[in-house]
Amino acid sequence: MTEPVLRLEGLTVSFGTRRGRFPAVEDLSLAIAPGEVLGLVGESGSGKSTVALAVMGDLGPAGRIDRGSLRFGGRELAGLSERALRPIRGAGIAMVGQEPMAALNPSMRIGAQLAEVPRLHARVSRAEARAAAWRAAEEVRLPDPERILDSYPHQLSGGQLQRVAIAMALMARPRLLILDEPTTALDVTVEAGIVELLREIRQEHGTSMLFIGHNLALMAGICDRIAVLYSGRLVESAPAPRLFASPRHPYTRALLRALPRIEGARRPPVPLAGGQPLPHERPQGCAFAPRCGHAQGGRCDVAPVPLETAGPDETVRCLRWREIREQPIVAEPLPEARPGPAVLEVEGLTRRFRTARGTVHAVEDVSFSALEGETLAIVGESGCGKSTLARLIMGLDRPDAGRIRLTGVEVQDRPAGRRPAALTAAMQMVFQNPADTLNPSAPVGRQVMRALELFQGASSAASLRTRLSELFGLVRLPESLAARMPRQLSGGQRQRVGIARALAGDAAILVADEPVSALDASVQAAVIETLLELQRIRRATLLFISHDLALVRQIADRVMVMYLGRVLEIGPATQVFGPLAHPYTRALLAAAPRSDPTAALRPAPAGDPPSALDPPSGCPFHTRCPRRAEVPGRLCADRLPPLAEVAPGHAIRCHLSPEELRKQPPDEERRPAAPLTPSCRGAS
Ligand code: SF4
Ligand code: SF4
Known part of the structure; x- marks a missing residue:
């Protein structure tokens, strides 16, 4: 057996709080072989980031390793002093987090920050350090290294910053790279590029990686083996292809069912009921029992469940894994929408922001209508104008030109505060981060009640209370939570409060701006289910703004694709995701992660979108278009193509004819995935 780069044995980590010490990770055993990528997956609070911090020796004053061993290259790390750990960090183990800005100094040029690494670890000259910084920038495929090295962090895009953070982590040639949700804040196209880069790094340097995340589809594209954590304990570990093909633990199965899939039929993801217990609130017996459809009283709830070896390099913590032979559970396909008349009409909407550096073309001549009872998804990368469009529609910003008609009434010149109450009530917004819009010092029930008072002012207190309880029922929140403060709720519960508040005025149109992108897949599925159910019951129109193509494919009736403020394509979802699509839509689709480790690699579209400050002439996509x-x-570079109808209700902005667009160019075909490395034994 190959000597692992990292081996954890019986690792138990706890944190001290005012109410005592609580375990965050218990009895965890894992190993990572040279050149292997191990995925560590679980919902928020499962303890996966604690594992990363323990390996980095960065648990903080409240954290402590209570038991177990943590060996890196055969050397025990548990109990080492800060001084002894310092040379291991960086040169031996490096970490890249979700937020690259946290690793960078905002007031220092990128080149100087990268050059600091070799000066610290290898004591080289200034010129040698600068040359090493240049090589590092090239290695992570940063475009125009000269410019990037001379830039400050705020001058780079999110994807470029993450590449800089990876370059910095790799400069000391660590044997182990820990990646803690490294692509969570990135667009799908940028994410595909980062995953491709990580695979290349592993291939070229044989770097071992611990890839921490909650998105199993993303992990399928890079991990050799996957370990699933639940409430601080390992519940399953297996080679990735086996885990995806036949998951053994009911929790792993539930996570896979909750995953929106870019491939397959149009059906919503299946939510996972309930929440994960905190380690100190675990029930007796199996911690997953309260959420498990296979739990048996008198068996699963008696004593802690041991981790069993289930096969070569496979472990599972379930008493019934041999008996469970369930068919894959999938949601019912969504029925075809029966849309009614147009409730929202947008015509020639334009919004430009004048800044000291020039004019930002945020929304350019956008026209569309949304119909009663339909889900219209608005997709595109960051900066495409989708959120500005939502703000204009909601009256939170004023357009420079164009019209917005809401149920026939023109509202473009009426900011939110000056719209009649009936119009405000008819259109409500659900935000990405509900915590930002909830008052942190008022009980959530009172906040929903205030919205009810606003929209149903003349009603009696008793009828308002009845409405409040109806709304909580509608979004499936126990009424007992009404008295809690926002901080006392989980992310999914807070988002449901946000939806309940948005529904207080019987909204005919719900504008949901990335409503689930900050949530775990299991919670995501539950919130989506709530939104779709509400839509079905009330025949509300859902404007679903998202960068998650897989989710959009599963739930949208129609899709509008935006790029640099312009609509590039709009049409029925079945057609937009079909063979006749805009080259940009195809690039987005190709870059979306597949929940299949044997699927071919995700080709990343070249580069980041250009700045909306200086959009290219002609077709806005021409600087990245593979076709x-x-x-x-020079037609593409010089002339803006019209948004032309290619089929009833389906329009595409491209100079290529529908027949040409239908052809799949050979370079768009996915490359086969690289063979996986042999792994050493995982959990013992
Ligand atoms: S031990 Fe019982 S409750 Fe726990 S996962 Fe297995 S079947 Fe479900
Ligand atoms: S107009 Fe030209 S650059 Fe734009 S999408 Fe079509 S082929 Fe590509």
């Missing part, structure tokens, strides 16, 4: 060469002359 530009098929259009004769």
Whole structure:
């Protein structure tokens, strides 16, 4: 057996609080072989980030390793002093987090920050350090390294910053790279590029990686083996292809069912009921029992469940894994929408922001209508204008030109505060981060009640209370939570409060701006289910703004694709995701993660979108378009194509004809995945 780069044995970590010490990770055993990528997956609070911090020796004053061993390259790390750990960090083990800005100094140029690493670890000259910084920038495929090295962090895009953070982590050639949700804040296209880069790094340098995340589809594209954590304990570990093909633990099965899939039929993800107990609130017996459809009283709730070896390199913590032979559970396909008349009409909407550096073209000449009872998804990368469009529709910002008609009434010149109450009530918004819009010092029930008072002012106190209880029932929140403060609720519960508040005025249109992107997949599925159910019951129109193509594919009736403020495509979801689509839509689809480790690699579209401060002439996508060469002359660079109808209700903005667009160019085909490395034994 190969000597692992990292081996954890019986690792138990606890944190001290005012109410005593609580375990965050218990009895965890794992190993990572040289060149292997191990995925550590679980919902928020499962303890996965605690594992990373323990390995980095960075648990803080409240954290402590209570038991177990943590060996890196055969050397025990548990109990080492800060001084002894320092040379191991960086040169031996490096970490890249979700937020690259946290690793960078905002007031120092990128080149100087990268050059600090070799000066610290190898004591090289200034010129050698600068040359090493240049090589590092090239290695992580940063475009135009000269410019990047001379830039400050705020001048780079999110994807570029994450590449800089990876370059910095790799400069000391660590044997182990810990990646803690490294792509969570990134667009799907940028994410695909980062995953491709990590695979190349592993291939070229044989770097071992611990990839921590909650998105199993993303992990399928990079991990050799996956370990699933639940409430601080390992519940299953297996080679990735086996885990995806035949998960053994009911929790792993539930996580996979909750995953929106870019491939397959149009059906919503299946939510996982309930929440994960905190380690100190675990029930007796199996911690997953309260959420498990296979739990048996008198068996699963008696004593802690041991971790069993289930096969070569496979472990599972379930008493019934041999008996469970369930068919894969999938949600019922969504029925075809029966949309009614247009309730929202947008015509020639334009919004530009004048800044000291020039004019930002946030929304350019956007026209569309949304119908009663339909889900219209608005998709595109960061900066495409989708959130500005939502703010304009909601009256939170004023357009420079164009019209917005809400149930026939023109509202573009009426900011939110000056719209009649009936119009305000008819259109409500659900935000990405409900914590930002809830008052932290008022009970959530009172906040929903205030919205009810606003929209149903003349009603009696008793009828308002009845409405409050109806709304809580509608979004499936126990009424007992009404008295709690926002901080006392989980992320999913807070989002449901946000939805309940948005529904206080019987909204005919719900504008949901990335409503689930900050949530775990299991909670995501539950919130989506709530939104779709509400839509079905009330025939509300759902404007679903998202960068998650898989989710959009599963739930949208129609899709509008935006790029640099313009609509590039709009049409029925079945057609937009079909063979006749805009090259940009295809690039987005190709970059979306597949929940299948044997699927081919995700091709990343070249580069980041250009700045909306200086959008390119002609077709806005021409600087990244893989099909530009098929259009004769400089047409793509010089002339903006019209948004032309290619089928009833389906319009595409491209100079290529529908017949040409239908053809799949050879370079769009997915490359086969690289063979996986042999792994050493995982959990013992
Ligand atoms: S031990 Fe019982 S409750 Fe726990 S996962 Fe297995 S079947 Fe479910
Ligand atoms: S107009 Fe040209 S650059 Fe734009 S999407 Fe079509 S082929 Fe690509």
